[in-house]
Amino acid sequence: MPQRKIAVIGVANAYGAGDPACQDxxxxxxxxxxLDDLAPADGTSQWDETLRPSHESAAGPLPALSDMTRRLATAVRGHLAAGNFPLVIGGDHSCAIGTWSGVHAHLESRGPGARLGLIWIDAHMDSHAVYSGSSQNIHDMPLACLLGHGAPQLSGIADAAPTLRPQDVCLIGVRSFEWREAALLLTLGVRIYYMQEVHERGMSAVLQEARRHVCRETAGYGISIDLDALDPLEEPGVGTPVPDGLLRAELIQALAPLRGDTRLQALEVVEYNPDQDPNFTTAQAVHDLCCSLLEPALA
Ligand SMILES: [Mn+2]
Structure with missing residues (x-):
């Protein structure tokens, strides 16, 4: 099998977050x-580009975010078409709208009607439909947008139909949410593995089951990791820490069996906040998680 280059796309954006630090x-x-550790011996891994939003206008962050997510979707789609494996590094989680719209557009271009599965690892649900929650930050909304229930400027950016079908999505590690977003996801029938279930069954068993779930009727799947899914006692470098999260070691162990999985289309790791990470502890976690999933996979 030919080697696939890992193409890293940074998204230096915090317009969707309450705290601007994650743009750095x-x-x-x-x-x-x-990347040094991600690159196989022949060096087929590179930091391709870092996208930045245009300046926020008087109309608020939505126009800039809409533009940036479209550029990200185009970049991701281009890498997939070229045979590369996109690794998207946020920035706040609003970039997911661009990442997964781009992956879905690629799958659709190869087979009309092709569906994308997505495993969303996060302490939160990120499923506020616009104006439904107490928070008005766009990074609280990306999953709702991808399911076709968010701001019209952000939903359906690659095509008119929703990017994701509810039955093709799993959330893992959830432990902080508002009832309106839970109601939306429950109504849609999205599978949610709350933190309690992860504790009871173990992350490896849960992730394997989630993979089967999102692969049932899809042409491929992706993984979006919000670093706040991890336990803040271990990983302080996030914007919205929530106690009782995943341990780094158990997530690494769970991801490792997915190395080389040809159904996996892309990986996204978001919400790294360097201001809260003076010792680069959480930077190391990003490194370890990416290596766990990708290091030998494409070599
Ligand atoms: Mn998130």
Whole structure:
């Protein structure tokens, strides 16, 4: 099988978050040189580009975010078409709208009606439909947008139909949410593995089951990791820490069997907040998680 280049796309954006610090995450991680360990011996891994939003206008962050997610979707789709494996490094989680729209557009271009599965690892649900929650931050909404229930400027950016079908999505690690987003996901029938179930069954068993779930009727799947899924006692470098999260070691162990999985289309790791990470502890977690899933996979 030909080698696939890992193409890293940084998204230096925090317009969707309450705290601007995560916009600096990609640059810190790039300098952390974690790619050195991702690259196979022939060096088929590179930091391709870092996208930045245009300046926020008087109309608020939506126009800039809409533009940036479209550029990201185009970049991701281009890499997949070229045979590369996109690794998207946020920035806040609003970039997911662009990442997964781009992956879905690629799958659709190869087979009309092709569906995308997605495993969303996060302490939160990120499923506020616009104006439904107490938070008005766009990074609380990306999954709702991808399911066709968010801001019209952000939903359906690659095509008119929703990017994701509810039955093709799983959330893992959830432990902080509002009833309106839970009601939306429950109504839609999205499978949610709350943290309690992860504790009871173990992350490896849960992730394997989630993979089967999102692969049932889809042409491929992706993984979106919000670093706040991890336990803040271990990983302080996030914007919205929530106690009682995943341990780094158990997530690494769970991801490792997915190395080389040809159904896996892309990986996204978001919400790294360098201001909260003076010792680069969480930067190391990003490194370890990416290596766990990708290091030998494409070599
Ligand atoms: Mn999130």
């Amino acid at each position: 995450g990609p640059e810190i991680l790039r300098r952390f040189e974690f």
